Amino acid sequence: MPNLFSSIKIKNINLSNRVVMPPLAVRNPEKSGFINETVIDYYSKMSKLGMSLVITENVFVSPESRVMPNQLLLSHDKFVEGHKKLVNFIHKNEVKVAVEVNHAGANLFNIPELKTMLANKDESDFVVEAEGDTRKPLNSINEKDLSKDEIRRIVESFGDAARRGNDAGYDMIEIHAAHGFLINQFLSPISNKRNDEYGGNLTNRIRILIEILEDTKHKIGNLPIIVRFPISDNPPQFNFYPEGFAFEEGLKGAKEILLKGVDMIDISGGYSGSRPKELKEIEGYYVQYSEALKEIINVPINVTGGIRTPEFANYIIKSGKADTVGIGRALLADKEWISRAKRILEG
Ligand SMILES: Cc1cc2nc3c(=O)[nH]c(=O)nc-3n(C[C@H](O)[C@H](O)[C@H](O)COP(=O)(O)O)c2cc1C
Numbered sequence: 001m002p003n004l005f006s007s008i009k010i011k012n013i014n015l016s017n018r019v020v021m022p023p024l025a026v027r028n029p030e031k032s033g034f035i036n037e038t039v040i041d042y043y044s045k046m047s048k049l050g051m052s053l054v055i056t057e058n059v060f061v062s063p064e065s066r067v068m069p070n071q072l073l074l075s076h077d078k079f080v081e082g083h084k085k086l087v088n089f090i091h092k093n094e095v096k097v098a099v100e101v102n103h104a105g106a107n108l109f110n111i112p113e114l115k116t117m118l119a120n121k122d123e124s125d126f127v128v129e130a131e132g133d134t135r136k137p138l139n140s141i142n143e144k145d146l147s148k149d150e151i152r153r154i155v156e157s158f159g160d161a162a163r164r165g166n167d168a169g170y171d172m173i174e175i176h177a178a179h180g181f182l183i184n185q186f187l188s189p190i191s192n193k194r195n196d197e198y199g200g201n202l203t204n205r206i207r208i209l210i211e212i213l214e215d216t217k218h219k220i221g222n223l224p225i226i227v228r229f230p231i232s233d234n235p236p237q238f239n240f241y242p243e244g245f246a247f248e249e250g251l252k253g254a255k256e257i258l259l260k261g262v263d264m265i266d267i268s269g270g271y272s273g274s275r276p277k278e279l280k281e282i283e284g285y286y287v288q289y290s291e292a293l294k295e296i297i298n299v300p301i302n303v304t305g306g307i308r309t310p311e312f313a314n315y316i317i318k319s320g321k322a323d324t325v326g327i328g329r330a331l332l333a334d335k336e337w338i339s340r341a342k343r344i345l346e347g
Pocket residue numbers: 022023024025026056057058100176179228268274275304305306307326327328329330
């Protein structure tokens with residue numbers, strides 16, 4: 001029976017234990033989109049803490065797809081060199097690293113958490129003159145907001161960013177489909193108002209993700225793909241969005257994406273986000289979902305969200321509710337978390 005410190009193989013990648021650092025964006029003052037010393041320093045320090053896999057913070061597929069101008073880019077080959085350097089620093093600590101690629105999408109200003117973050121920003125901050133592009137804050141996804149040509153370009157920009165990730169030496173690619181960002185906006189009936197083949201039933205709402213996976217797969221060959229998947233817009237314990245992406249659809253959607261060769265599902269929530277404040281007291285609030293998903297699929301599952309204690313993390317793995325656990329805020333707050341876990345669990 002595996003425990004928190006058992007190894008596991010994700011496709012052809014060996015992970016030395018079951019602790020994953022989930023995407024945790026560092027505060028970076030720079031607006032160029034390049035990897036800089038702040039970023040290198042942060043990941044060098046974090047990757048020394050004993051996890052087997054680091055998943056980077058979201059790195060954006062185009063300048064206009066960012067939420068804020070200080071976020072990282074993989075939208076052009078000129079960014080690859082910096083990512084190579086970052087990968088090398090992380091690999092020095094014998095840790096695997098996946099890059100999370102994201103497009104923030106249309107409804108940026110409607111996501112409550114982001115609204116607060118954006119409150120003090122000026123719209124001109126989002127004009128990225130160097131690449132001649134301006135982010136478009138839209139209110140919903142309908143045919144006028146985003147044409148099929150634009151969808152095609154976005155799909156290809158995910159594949160291209162993933163290809164650059166491969167060129168930079170990342171061990172895996174994570175596609176961010178959760179937390180109310182673009183792919184989540186297509187999946188969710190709350191924001192998807194399209195009447196064409198990208199809106200309506202699940203097959204249509206998940207089409208953009210399927211196309212992204214096809215394009216990515218084609219461009220990265222054998223590199224493992226993880227999808228950060230919003231299995232529902234609601235956490236198991238609350239029904240914040242009665243009209244949102246339902247858990248039953250999430251289970252069906254997960255099966256669909258596996259047919260496209262996804263190697264790991266990284267469970268998170270949708271519109272209620274990665275850290276619903278109502279669930280502050282509940283440890284491992286998405287574990288119920290990963291347990292249900294594990295019953296019907298056969299690829300490794302990572303679960304993240306409110307996991308605080310080594311005992312609980314170990315219990316998740318030992319009872320087969322997930323294959324790996326993401327430890328985010330607990331690790332930021334206590335850099336000794338993993339070594340302490342080792343002491344507690346292995347004596
Ligand atoms: C400071 C911070 C930055 C984050 N950045 C990202 C990100 O870039 N991409 C992402 O998918 N999730 C991001 N998250 C969400 C975390 O990956 C994680 O899902 C969430 O914090 C819940 O897990 P935890 O309770 O272990 O922290 C971030 C969370 C925090 C606290």
